Amino acid sequence: MPRGAFRRCLPALYFAFLTGPTPEQRMSGTQAPDTHLGESARGTGCVRGKQTSIRVQDCGRGEGARAASRELRRERAQEHPRQSWALPQPYPAPQPLALHPETQPCPACRSPPPGRLFLRPALPGHPFLLPIMAVYRLCVTTGPYLRAGTLDNISVTLVGTCGESPKQRLDRMGRDFASGSVQKYKVRCSAELGELLLLRVHKERYAFFRKDSWYCSRICVTQPDGTVSHFPCYQWIEGYCTVELRPGTARTICQDSLPLLLDHRTRELRARQECYRWKIYAPGFPRMVDVNSFQEMESDKKFALTKTTTCVDQGDSSGNRYLPGFPMKIDIPSLMYMEPNIRYSATKTISLLFNAIPASLGMKLRGLLDRKGSWKKLDDMQNIFWCHKTFTTKYVTEHWCEDHFFGYQYLNGVNPVMLHCISSLPGKLPVTNDMVAPLLGQDTCLQTELERGNIFLADYWILAKAPTHCLNGRPQYVAAPLCLLWLSPQGALVPLAIQLSQTPGPDSPIFLPTDSEWDWLLAKTWVRNSEFLVHENNTHFLCTHLLCEAFAMATLRQLPLCHPIYKLLLPHTRYTLQVNTIARATLLNPEGLVDQVTSIGRQGLIYLMSTGLAHFTYTNFCLPDSLRARGVLAIPNYHYRDDGLKIWVAIESFVSEIVGYYYPSDASVQQDSELQAWVGEIFAQAFLGRESSGFPSRLCTPGEMVKFLTAIIFNCSAQHAAVNSGQHDFGAWMPNAPSSMRQPPPQTKGTTTLKTYLDTLPEVNISCNNLLLFWLVSQEPKDQRPLGTYPDEHFTEEAPRQSIAAFQSRLAQISRDIQERNQGLALPYTYLDPPLIENSVSI
Numbered sequence: 001m002p003r004g005a006f007r008r009c010l011p012a013l014y015f016a017f018l019t020g021p022t023p024e025q026r027m028s029g030t031q032a033p034d035t036h037l038g039e040s041a042r043g044t045g046c047v048r049g050k051q052t053s054i055r056v057q058d059c060g061r062g063e064g065a066r067a068a069s070r071e072l073r074r075e076r077a078q079e080h081p082r083q084s085w086a087l088p089q090p091y092p093a094p095q096p097l098a099l100h101p102e103t104q105p106c107p108a109c110r111s112p113p114p115g116r117l118f119l120r121p122a123l124p125g126h127p128f129l130l131p132i133m134a135v136y137r138l139c140v141t142t143g144p145y146l147r148a149g150t151l152d153n154i155s156v157t158l159v160g161t162c163g164e165s166p167k168q169r170l171d172r173m174g175r176d177f178a179s180g181s182v183q184k185y186k187v188r189c190s191a192e193l194g195e196l197l198l199l200r201v202h203k204e205r206y207a208f209f210r211k212d213s214w215y216c217s218r219i220c221v222t223q224p225d226g227t228v229s230h231f232p233c234y235q236w237i238e239g240y241c242t243v244e245l246r247p248g249t250a251r252t253i254c255q256d257s258l259p260l261l262l263d264h265r266t267r268e269l270r271a272r273q274e275c276y277r278w279k280i281y282a283p284g285f286p287r288m289v290d291v292n293s294f295q296e297m298e299s300d301k302k303f304a305l306t307k308t309t310t311c312v313d314q315g316d317s318s319g320n321r322y323l324p325g326f327p328m329k330i331d332i333p334s335l336m337y338m339e340p341n342i343r344y345s346a347t348k349t350i351s352l353l354f355n356a357i358p359a360s361l362g363m364k365l366r367g368l369l370d371r372k373g374s375w376k377k378l379d380d381m382q383n384i385f386w387c388h389k390t391f392t393t394k395y396v397t398e399h400w401c402e403d404h405f406f407g408y409q410y411l412n413g414v415n416p417v418m419l420h421c422i423s424s425l426p427g428k429l430p431v432t433n434d435m436v437a438p439l440l441g442q443d444t445c446l447q448t449e450l451e452r453g454n455i456f457l458a459d460y461w462i463l464a465k466a467p468t469h470c471l472n473g474r475p476q477y478v479a480a481p482l483c484l485l486w487l488s489p490q491g492a493l494v495p496l497a498i499q500l501s502q503t504p505g506p507d508s509p510i511f512l513p514t515d516s517e518w519d520w521l522l523a524k525t526w527v528r529n530s531e532f533l534v535h536e537n538n539t540h541f542l543c544t545h546l547l548c549e550a551f552a553m554a555t556l557r558q559l560p561l562c563h564p565i566y567k568l569l570l571p572h573t574r575y576t577l578q579v580n581t582i583a584r585a586t587l588l589n590p591e592g593l594v595d596q597v598t599s600i601g602r603q604g605l606i607y608l609m610s611t612g613l614a615h616f617t618y619t620n621f622c623l624p625d626s627l628r629a630r631g632v633l634a635i636p637n638y639h640y641r642d643d644g645l646k647i648w649v650a651i652e653s654f655v656s657e658i659v660g661y662y663y664p665s666d667a668s669v670q671q672d673s674e675l676q677a678w679v680g681e682i683f684a685q686a687f688l689g690r691e692s693s694g695f696p697s698r699l700c701t702p703g704e705m706v707k708f709l710t711a712i713i714f715n716c717s718a719q720h721a722a723v724n725s726g727q728h729d730f731g732a733w734m735p736n737a738p739s740s741m742r743q744p745p746p747q748t749k750g751t752t753t754l755k756t757y758l759d760t761l762p763e764v765n766i767s768c769n770n771l772l773l774f775w776l777v778s779q780e781p782k783d784q785r786p787l788g789t790y791p792d793e794h795f796t797e798e799a800p801r802q803s804i805a806a807f808q809s810r811l812a813q814i815s816r817d818i819q820e821r822n823q824g825l826a827l828p829y830t831y832l833d834p835p836l837i838e839n840s841v842s843i
Helices: 003-018 024-028 063-079 257-276 292-298 347-366 378-383 389-398 403-412 433-442 446-452 517-558 566-571 576-584 593-597 601-614 623-630 639-662 666-670 673-685 702-724 727-731 754-760 766-776 798-822
Strands: 039-043 052-055 133-143 153-160 181-189 194-203 215-220 228-237 241-245 320-322 329-331 454-461 484-488 492-497
Touching: 003 378, 133 153, 153 181, 153 215, 194 215, 194 257, 228 241, 257 517, 329 754, 347 702, 347 766, 389 403, 389 727, 403 492, 403 639, 433 446, 433 484, 433 492, 446 454, 492 517, 517 566, 517 576, 517 601, 517 673, 517 702, 517 754, 566 702, 593 601, 593 766, 623 702, 639 702, 639 798, 666 702, 727 766
Parallel strands: none
Antiparallel strands: 039 052, 133 181, 133 215, 153 194, 194 241, 215 228, 320 329, 454 484, 484 492
């Protein structure tokens, strides 16, 4: 009760005291209301687990008991005249009294019976006896983000097994709920509520202020017996609404039996499914988030959960237009509405803009983004990013044309998943021993090296039917090369032969290291162009960005916040939906950056990704299985493999501990209907229900669950870092990663010169636009969370917290090992150093 209201009630309380029951009745808590006046009593009962307001005559106690109570009161009044209570005087120590059975508190929760209040002795010198109340102490933490605080009224309701508290506003002197603040409050109840089940957070208008957003991190509740309950929130609460939070203890649906909690799970998932809706971007694509649903939620529109839209041609709306300083069109409407809990923080948004705008405007002011035509000489390309050079960019510029470095990039470049060990040559690549004998030397031959497992193939078959389009009004060209490589006795991987088409013949010569310098360099550059197209579209965007978006969507739609797998995966989905929405608005939209810089354009991108998904398998998805299937476990100096396997093992150990804690048996996995709905939705929406993919549509054992979760976390974090973070390092020197080729693949040898080579490379403005993209995606904006960093404490039990600490310790040891190894390398490999790996796909 507020202090002012209490003061106003003092006269009435004093009068009630003078005319009330005897001291023993006050001490014993047997005071009953004056039922002859029709007085009602409010108490917290255990029936139906909620607070009830009842009249005494309805509480199940007989008239005889009430008459006995009145008689007892008269007797006590004669023994202790009321006049003696008028003046303050000390009381003797209360004597224990035998309570009438009808006045006993509830044996389960010790709450008073309806119509009764337990009383406590007054302070010495004071005549008033105040009721004993259950006091719950709340500690409310607001997130540290920019504009995370709120001016709205915040109230709470505690719901327990024995009832619920009155709705109580959280208010103290001064500003409440400022960004980064930790505020303490008290919630008083007439009795204890039993085990806490829910905490309702009510956000309502305050005075004339406009509604705003509040980022609530967590609320800790200390119960009267000292027990602390943690209620993790970690979400933005917008507008005026009520949010129900459960205690932090993770529970599967099999562990919930109360109808209240089961209903809460159902309502939470139904609301999420209304907010996060699937969309078909293009045939053969993984399904993705429909940002239009956020606009509809903002406008309180209704829609069917099954509604989907095919939007491959929707980018021609009036909102798809150029903005000053940017070289491509941007789909503005798709960026206008974004659900607050998946969008970039203000810090990350500002950081991204500061990375993008200066670099773009700098090129614009220097005229590079508008300059068409060929480069005059190769050295001119060093001046594109004169202020953004790294050790690796300098190394690439110096060694890009060397065969050893060409082979090195298949192991530790941005696309380290292309090589396959072969035991025999495919019929479409008719390389003979005489062709490669000068490189192999006299002590061996091609067949011997094939049998030893030293011959590898990079096959770009997927580009054979890729469509092309025009840049700067000129047609562009694509090749589908076959590149044969050899692992030399010195441990170096070097190219043996290159064929620039899938069909051998007189018009498709096999280029060799013994050919002229410019012929061989041009052949390798065509391979690097094919590497760019396959890497950017499939290895990078499809297999990390789009698949991880589908994982995030299924997690949000099928797993409630209290589910252990939701708590495990949520940090690895952070900002993924936002960054993919930005990519579709700036890269994949009509006349976006893909249309501006690549030889295949947007239609070619759609073809490559749909074809790539149709051939993507569970083996490709799991790193140990992929390495084994490709036969590359024994190649030396394969740092991507070595570091990746260490991180995979660390993630697997962590996931195994979490799964083992919550899923002790096969039955616990099979009976979790939410888990099965989650994996089923991933199978249907990410992999389009294709059985030949090998991806599970149902999980039956904890072991299957561990492998699937490990692969998801690895691809959302480490795999994305491996194929994304080095793009600027390896692509800043444009001939090493050309985005388009202006001349068709050569059909004869001996025709290439420096001029024809420069005329084949992308034009100046195309090169600069592409390097701008490389720069942006390689610079992770601020507000970063490295792998294994979990500042949001979704797990509150001791066992998973210990597992997190052990996981972080393993990653720290891996980092020390990587840094020690890199000290002895001419070109350090840092992309899988755990502190440099983001927890999720966020750029």
